[in-house]
Amino acid sequence: xxxxxxxxxxxxxxxxxxxxxxxxxxxxxxxxxxxxxxxxxxxxxxxxxxxxxxxxxxxxxxxxxxxxxxxxxxxxxxxxxxxxxxxxxxxxxxxxxxxxxxxxxxxxxxxxxxxxxxxxxxxxxxxxxxxxxxxxxxxxxxxxxxxxxxxxxxxxxxxxxx
Amino acid sequence: xxxxxxxxxxxxxxxxxxxxxxxxxxxxxxxxxxxxxxxxxxxxxxxxxxxxxxxxxxxxxxxxxxxxxxxxxxxxxxxxxxxxxxxxxxxxxxxxxxxxxxxxxxxxxxxxxxxxxxxxxxxxxxxxxxxxxxxxxxxxxxxxxxxxxxxxxxxxxxxxxxxxxxxxxxxxxxxxxxxxxxxxxxxxxxxxxxxxxxxxxxxxxxxxxxxxxxxxxxxxxxxxxxxxxxxxxxxxxxxxxxxxxxxxxxxxxxxxxxxxxxxxxxxxxxxxxxxxxxxxxxxxxxxxxxxxxxxxxxxxxxxxxxxxxxxxxxxxxxxxxxxxxxxxxxxxxxxxxxxxxxxxxxxxxxxxxxxxxxxxxxxxxxxxxxxxxxxxxxxxxxxxxxxxxxxxxxxxxxxxxxxxxxxxxxxxxxxxxxxxxxxxxxxxxxxxxxxxxxxxxxxxxxxx
Numbered sequence: 001x002x003x004x005x006x007x008x009x010x011x012x013x014x015x016x017x018x019x020x021x022x023x024x025x026x027x028x029x030x031x032x033x034x035x036x037x038x039x040x041x042x043x044x045x046x047x048x049x050x051x052x053x054x055x056x057x058x059x060x061x062x063x064x065x066x067x068x069x070x071x072x073x074x075x076x077x078x079x080x081x082x083x084x085x086x087x088x089x090x091x092x093x094x095x096x097x098x099x100x101x102x103x104x105x106x107x108x109x110x111x112x113x114x115x116x117x118x119x120x121x122x123x124x125x126x127x128x129x130x131x132x133x134x135x136x137x138x139x140x141x142x143x144x145x146x147x148x149x150x151x152x153x154x155x156x157x158x159x160x161x162x
Numbered sequence: 163x164x165x166x167x168x169x170x171x172x173x174x175x176x177x178x179x180x181x182x183x184x185x186x187x188x189x190x191x192x193x194x195x196x197x198x199x200x201x202x203x204x205x206x207x208x209x210x211x212x213x214x215x216x217x218x219x220x221x222x223x224x225x226x227x228x229x230x231x232x233x234x235x236x237x238x239x240x241x242x243x244x245x246x247x248x249x250x251x252x253x254x255x256x257x258x259x260x261x262x263x264x265x266x267x268x269x270x271x272x273x274x275x276x277x278x279x280x281x282x283x284x285x286x287x288x289x290x291x292x293x294x295x296x297x298x299x300x301x302x303x304x305x306x307x308x309x310x311x312x313x314x315x316x317x318x319x320x321x322x323x324x325x326x327x328x329x330x331x332x333x334x335x336x337x338x339x340x341x342x343x344x345x346x347x348x349x350x351x352x353x354x355x356x357x358x359x360x361x362x363x364x365x366x367x368x369x370x371x372x373x374x375x376x377x378x379x380x381x382x383x384x385x386x387x388x389x390x391x392x393x394x395x396x397x398x399x400x401x402x403x404x405x406x407x408x409x410x411x412x413x414x415x416x417x418x419x420x421x422x423x424x425x426x427x428x429x430x431x432x433x434x435x436x437x438x439x440x441x442x443x444x445x446x447x448x449x450x451x452x453x454x455x456x457x458x459x460x461x462x463x464x465x466x467x468x469x470x471x472x473x474x475x476x477x478x479x480x481x482x483x484x485x486x487x488x489x490x491x492x493x494x495x496x497x498x499x500x501x502x503x504x505x506x507x508x509x510x511x512x513x514x515x516x517x518x519x520x521x522x523x524x525x526x527x528x529x530x531x532x533x534x535x536x537x538x539x540x541x542x543x544x545x546x547x548x549x550x551x552x553x554x555x556x557x558x559x560x561x562x563x564x565x566x567x568x569x570x571x572x573x574x575x576x577x578x579x580x581x582x583x584x585x586x587x588x589x590x591x592x593x594x595x596x597x598x599x600x601x602x603x604x605x606x607x608x609x610x
Binding site: 063065098099100101102103104106107108110111113114115117118132133134135138139140141142143144145146149 | 346347348350373375376389394396417419420433435437438439440461463464477479483484507508521523526548550551566568569570571572573576600601
């Protein structure tokens with residue numbers, strides 16, 4: 001009885017690990033294809049760097065301004081860098097993808113830029129060193145009309161102002 | 163009388179088409195029977211032709227004016243201008259007294275005749291509208307203007323004919339202000355441009371040095387409000403298109419956007435974004451007093467007044483997603499009115515007061531639609547890959563909006579064009595522009 005139970009458990013474990021590995025394989029495949037998690041861009045082929053290891057931008061889900069774990073990590077790096085370079089001020093640009101009405105996207109870009117700004121403030125950067133500007137959907141980095149292109153365009157970018 | 167009856171029939175049919183859902187409108191689009199009308203070239207004698215060449219470098223301006231009229235009537239979708247080749251009577255004789263049998267023979271139900279003279283640097287125009295079946299004159303008008311205004315003369319004649327035959331004001335002597343677009347998507351150059359409603363006389367009002375968006379006409383004057391990124395500070399501006407003078411609207415410490423005039427032209431209503439939150443404000447253009455209309459942690463934008471100034475419709479995501487709301491113009495009594503599936507944006511109140519036009523996004527498609535001001539009777543007029551920002555013709559019969567095409571992965575194949583569609587969902591047409599174009603706004607009638 002015990003044996004058969006533990007056998008069954010082992011079987012389940014094997015089965016589960018098979019499913020997990022199947023998932024893992026699948027995730028890897030989507031990653032290669034899409035570089036996206038949900039619809040948030042996770043790649044770095046459009047990312048520029050404020051300094052070595054300090055990415056300049058974070059990415060958002062459709063219609064969202066919530067910072068992902070990766071975004072928060074990036075912004076903490078930016079905050080550290082800004083602390084070390086206290087003479088530098090920045091502009092945080094907020095952007096949206098092309099799949100929304102122009103005026104709403106201007107507001108959404110503003111919201112995204114401020115989400116990034118607020119996080120930098122939380123990590124000790126003075127508010128008067130950070131200004132924001134929303135470009136709505138007016139300044140895409142990727143001109144394709146597909147989910148991956150759109151995910152690269154839903155972003156806020158921290159740019160040196162001086 | 164039969165002719166008039168026919169026209170009533172057309173109008174009745176247009177109104178009754180309201181009851182059909184989108185899909186059926188798509189199928190039956192273009193099944194209307196427009197009124198056959200003959201637009202005879204306006205007669206011009208030889209001495210006047212010589213003056214015409216001297217003044218405006220056009221020999222037969224009478225003929226040109228009749229082409230303007232013909233084109234206007236045709237694009238309205240309500241008229242079928244007949245081929246001039248079939249006309250039996252000469253323009254000058256027809257203008258004095260048409261031989262109605264001749265015009266009836268080519269199946270014309272209405273006839274426009276006229277005469278132009280250019281003398282002493284003045285263009286004198288007279289025209290008549292004839293009812294062929296009843297065999298009588300319906301209207302006769304004459305006016306004088308400067309010769310360079312000849313296209314406007316064509317538009318005014320079109321408006322008079324439209325009004326006489328439909329009982330509603332026309333929309334031909336109007337202009338469209340829009341954003342001209344050039345260059346790749348990632349570095350688009352945008353300029354304010356203005357043109358006659360039929361695509362002629364395009365003028366560029368800005369040079370393209372800074373990003374400009376969402377121009378809107380003042381319904382009572384030749385003023386325009388728009389968003390400019392001048393010095394990288396996105397702010398609402400006011401522009402006088404006659405003098406070219408412009409000024410920033412208000413002194414806001416952040417982005418102002420989505421401007422529109424109140425119906426009496428005395429206020430600008432717009433969004434102001436502070437700390438990531440956009441709310442609706444107004445500024446009185448006479449006393450410069452700024453009022454806050456909404457105060458909510460959600461995005462409130464794209465405001466538009468009702469024509470009686472009593473209400474404002476706007477776009478908000480306070481429910482979690484973009485929806486359309488209506489409130490009193492002091493900001494009280496906020497009510498959500500859009501409840502269909504999908505997201506709703508860009509509400510614009512009809513100049514007739516009874517409808518709100520909007521953009522809807524549902525399952526990856528964009529629609530231009532209308533609903534009553536309480537949100538009932540939603541009707542989608544057109545579906546496409548991307549389209550938004552409807553603007554009403556001054557008579558509330560036609561909507562102009564812009565449409566974008568999908569690009570491939572390299573960004574090729576992208577275009578932005580202006581389109582118009584009748585409130586009925588019929589008569590969808592591309593509006594010709596010299597460049598790619600977006601954000602159209604329709605002026606009021608220039609003359610009345």
